[in-house]
Amino acid sequence: MTVLKIDGLTQYFSGLCALSDFNIKLKAGELVGLIGPNGAGKTTVFNLVSGFYQPTKGDIFFLDQPIDGLKPHQVTSRGVARTFQNIRLWNEMTVLENIMLAQHASLGYGIRDLFFRTGRYQRREQKIRNLAMELLEIFKLTELAEEKPKNLSYGLQRKVEIARALSSRPQLLLLDEPAAGLPSQDVVELIELIHWIHREFKIAIWMIEHQMKVVMSLCSRITVIDFGVVIAEGTPEEIQHHPGVIKAYLGDDQL
Ligand SMILES: Nc1ncnc2c1ncn2[C@@H]1O[C@H](COP(=O)(O)OP(=O)(O)O)[C@@H](O)[C@H]1O
Numbered sequence: 001m002t003v004l005k006i007d008g009l010t011q012y013f014s015g016l017c018a019l020s021d022f023n024i025k026l027k028a029g030e031l032v033g034l035i036g037p038n039g040a041g042k043t044t045v046f047n048l049v050s051g052f053y054q055p056t057k058g059d060i061f062f063l064d065q066p067i068d069g070l071k072p073h074q075v076t077s078r079g080v081a082r083t084f085q086n087i088r089l090w091n092e093m094t095v096l097e098n099i100m101l102a103q104h105a106s107l108g109y110g111i112r113d114l115f116f117r118t119g120r121y122q123r124r125e126q127k128i129r130n131l132a133m134e135l136l137e138i139f140k141l142t143e144l145a146e147e148k149p150k151n152l153s154y155g156l157q158r159k160v161e162i163a164r165a166l167s168s169r170p171q172l173l174l175l176d177e178p179a180a181g182l183p184s185q186d187v188v189e190l191i192e193l194i195h196w197i198h199r200e201f202k203i204a205i206w207m208i209e210h211q212m213k214v215v216m217s218l219c220s221r222i223t224v225i226d227f228g229v230v231i232a233e234g235t236p237e238e239i240q241h242h243p244g245v246i247k248a249y250l251g252d253d254q255l
């Protein structure tokens with residue numbers, strides 16, 4: 001089953017072509033990578049898929065339905081969740097509230113319920129709290145439920161952000177440079193966590209990474225872009241030895 005299908009996706013910013021004729025198909029349960037040097041257009045791909053940008057040209061299908069043109073919260077409620085290159089958590093709320101609030105898209109009650117605290121609201125609220133607590137337990141974050149994210153280490157903030165993304169019960173999880181800024185010990189732990197999520201939740205994961213070694217150990221196949229254009233596709237082994245990729249990363253110690 002195809003989860004995500006992208007045809008001819010192109011994005012211009014004023015005169016700049018950030019992405020040109022990008023195509024990919026992701027099958028259910030796949031774990032694939034998108035890599036490339038800084039400014040290659042990787043985040044642009046995720047911003048387009050998750051509804052943050054509207055494409056200049058091209059089509060995006062999720063479970064055979066077109067999703068280009070939808071708003072970010074609509075894309076989330078269809079089953080696509082994401083994390084951000086620069087962690088985006090609500091710092092004035094607790095870890096638990098961050099995860100509960102992310103389930104907004106599927107709340108199922110209106111503003112009236114919220115004001116009058118109807119039975120429906122209370123039942124939903126309890127369900128949302130239970131799921132959030134369950135996720136915190138799975139991620140070994142229970143003790144931090146009442147903490148503010150800003151008081152946590154960068155590695156723990158990443159974990160909270162991933163837990164929050166999973167709280168909308170996605171079928172496709174987009175991770176934008178989850179290892180960025182992490183010390184090497186935390187990177188090892190993160191790789192294990194992503195492996196575990198993939199096995200346990202049986203969802204498709206598409207991850208952007210700048211550090212090749214991270215995707216090498218996780219992904220079954222990798223797409224490489226440079227200046228908005230796909231320059232290689234293949235298994236980690238093929239990518240590592242691809243002359244075009246080596247050239248694009250030349251002088252970059254991340255290879
Ligand atoms: N909202 C935007 N407005 C203008 N230019 C943008 C915008 N988003 C990205 N770009 C440009 O598009 C190119 C690709 O950016 P990005 O997708 O963030 O690259 P990557 O994630 O691979 O580092 C860069 O030149 C960047 O400056």
Ligand SMILES: [Mg+2]
Nearest residue numbers: 042043044085
């Ligand atoms: Mg980026």
